[in-house]
Amino acid sequence: MLQSILEQKRALSVYAADHNLPATVTANQWTLMERTAEVLAPFEELTRDVSKETATAADVIPAITALRRVLSREQTTDQGVRTMKSTLLEAVETCFAEVEKVPVYSIATLVDPRYKDRYFTKSDNLSLAKESLIQEMMKIEESRAANKEPEAAEPVSKAPRQEARSSLGSALDEILEECQSGAQSVSKTSADVQMQIYLSEQTIPRKNNPLDFWKTHATQFPSLAAIVTKSLCAPCTSVDSERLFSVMSNILDEKRNQFSPEKLEMLIFLKKTKKNKTKNIHFILKP
Structure with a gap:
């Protein structure tokens, strides 16, 4: 609504001047509308992204993390909308305080090669998500061991990330650059090995389809690929x-x-x- 009004700013100003309207929009109010639309733009972008046909449960945690960063970032144009930004940030924190602890979202985020473990804001939540993922992998490996299914391996191909232009997309890329995987702990099980090798690799560009990645890497990470078939098929909205x-x-x-x-x-x-x-x-x- 605000964007539509701003697009007609010149026409509305000319009409108000020609017809001597008793009440008109002041320059300060136009500026306030522009800043308000700028604050709300990431919400519209996020809503459109999670409403796509290709959106999955893996998109929830990264989107919320990027939204928090955008709202918490102080800018010179915050005058007049600073309170609104803080209120929106508080609402986001309240509504999605526990989202990183929900296995449906956390496991899907980990097995999505575009995100992996780069978007978790708390180390405890990340550790809990990894434990849940390993448990799921061990169940699959136990089932395969009972059925004597062979496992093969192949090298991982790396792809460069794509730079985003939007504010929400820029925040997503910033988090990726800051949250590079550190030193890995010593692995003891096959599930640990698969997860650590997978997480240590570079993420793929966000424009890429994660299922295409798993088509070519399913044999290298068989247990993870089995979880992908369950996790990345879940949509994040209705x-x-x-x-x-x-x-x-x-x-x-x-x-x-x-x-x-x-x-x-x-x-x-x-x-x-x-x-x-x-x-x-x-x-x-x-x-």
């Missing part, structure tokens, strides 16, 4: 699932209501997964 209702309403309506449940499900699947969505519809609708 936005995308709610979009399915809109997709269904566009396919099934009053004038087109004779689809069987199976055909309707196939069409929705194509709509959500196929880039060329109309290409394969005739295969589904064949008699």
Whole structure:
């Protein structure tokens, strides 16, 4: 709303001057609106990021950590909005105080090659997340040992990080640069070895798909790859699932209501997964 008003600043000012309006927006108020929109911009960016189809539970902890940094950073343009920034930061701290302790988010963050262990703000929470991850890996290894599944290994390929332009993206990159992995402790189990080697490697660019990384490194980190199939498939919001209702309403309506449940499900699947969505519809609708 504020951005829309600011875009029409010149038009509104000219209209107010031509029509002698009794109340107009002062220069100080325009400045205050600009600063308010600047403070709220990271929230909009975060909301859009976590609402994407590709967003997973791994995006929650890094996004909150970056948001905290943006709000806690003092700038020369904070005059007039300093109290609002502190109030927003306090609200974020209150709402997400325990997010790093939730295994759904912490484990997903660790196994995401874009984030790994770089975005945990407290060492205790990071240690707890690593313990939970190792426990999950040991369960998988015990199950594989019972089934006598072989494990192979291959070298890790490194990729440079991408620089972000937005304020929230810049904060994410800053945290990566500051939180490089330190000296690793002596490992005792296969799960420890896999986790320490994986975490010691450089993160991949945030624009990359983490699942592509695991397609090529699943044999090197088999236990971690097994956890990825459970952790990185969990969305961080219900936005995308709610979009399915809109997709269904566009396919099934009053004038087109004779689809069987199976055909309707196939069409929705194509709509959500196929880039060329109309290409394969005739295969589904064949008699």
